[in-house]
Amino acid sequence: MFVTSAFAQESAPATEGAHTGTEGGTHSATEVPAEAHGTFPPFDPATFPSQLLWLAITFGLFYLFLKKVVMPRVGGIIEVRSDRITQDLDQAAKLKGEADAAVAAYEQELAEAKTKANAIGQQANDATKAEAETVRKKIEAALDKKLGEAEASIASIKANAMKEVGTIAEDTASAIVEALVGGKTGKAEIAAAVKSVAR
């Protein structure tokens, strides 16, 4: 015997097909059945309207709740996350590009600085060389001048000395002549004689 047979037979003639064999009216509606035989509960049509109604109510509410509240929320969470991930990836790519650009700029600047340094070095070298050359030339010129002066002074000294030699020779000659010959000899004659001998 099942729980609702009496109730169903009284109130729902539409479902009588399944209950024709049961003895109704002996059980109260809320009594838990004791016998194992009777209608197998899952196949008891008397419970169908109630189960279908409550299924419709509960599942309908569940569907509406999920559709209106839960799913937009979960979908939103997942969407926000995927947006955030793409955004972060984009930013990472951007930052990497910036870093690459910075490295390239640094390397270019380094290369420029190197060439510039080389140029400066070269220039300094050249300038130093030029300066050294001018200084050298100046010194050489000064030395040449001094050499010339020295040579001139040597020449004049030599000329003087030679002149002195002539005088000495004339003096000596006049002295020799005086001692040998006695008497005075004209100065001009002796000079002429010395000059011819010196030649």
Add this chain to the structure above:
Amino acid sequence: MAADKVDPIHQFHIVKLIPINIGGYDLSFTNSALFMVATVAIASAFLYLSTSSRSLIPGRLQSVSEMAYEFVANMLRDAAGTQGMKFFPFVFSLFMFVLVANLLGLFPYFFTITSHIIVTFGLAALVIGTVIVYGFMKHGMGFLKLFVPKGVPILMMVLVVPIEVISFVSRPVSLSVRLFANMLAGHITLKVFSGFVVSLSALGALGVAGSILPLAMAVALTALELLVALLQAYVFAVLTCMYLNDALHPSH
């Protein structure tokens, strides 16, 4: 009565909690209705509360909700394409409802709503009803192409079309009976083995020793039933997706 305790069918009895009778129909609030409410309340509360923080980096519970969401979303997208996503709330509700109802039924003394054919049939009829209504709304008479596979010779049509029609008509039956029978059989088996434990224990020391075997069986069956509960919810959702695909793309 002692017999009550080991009666494997006892767990499926509907008990009226609040008798309601409208227009000659018995619409009482029963233990079945109570567990439908509990299923919906638990599933809703879990999904709502676990996602309430909306963390960018999900916690464990939020991960579970998100995984269920994405699992069903992928299932539906694979079976019915992106057009099928308009049914996503429906499929997700079905999956969560069946899953939570099955899992809730595993607790001792709890009522398993999916072990009643009318509940699973109600859900299956909802699925097939959606397929038929949407199919005719979207394709009109073109929906009938579902029963006429392409590239079949005219002569063969005589044979093929009735087969297709029969297979379509049997869908709500197979969909509902599969879930119902799995849950029913599993719970009866569990109850039978648990009943052995109780009956044997009542026989004294030897009986208690002998009851270890059915107890081990009951433990193993509980694990199996957990698997079945998850698997049947998945199967129900997958088949729903495939049927919805027919509504979207009737010509094979």
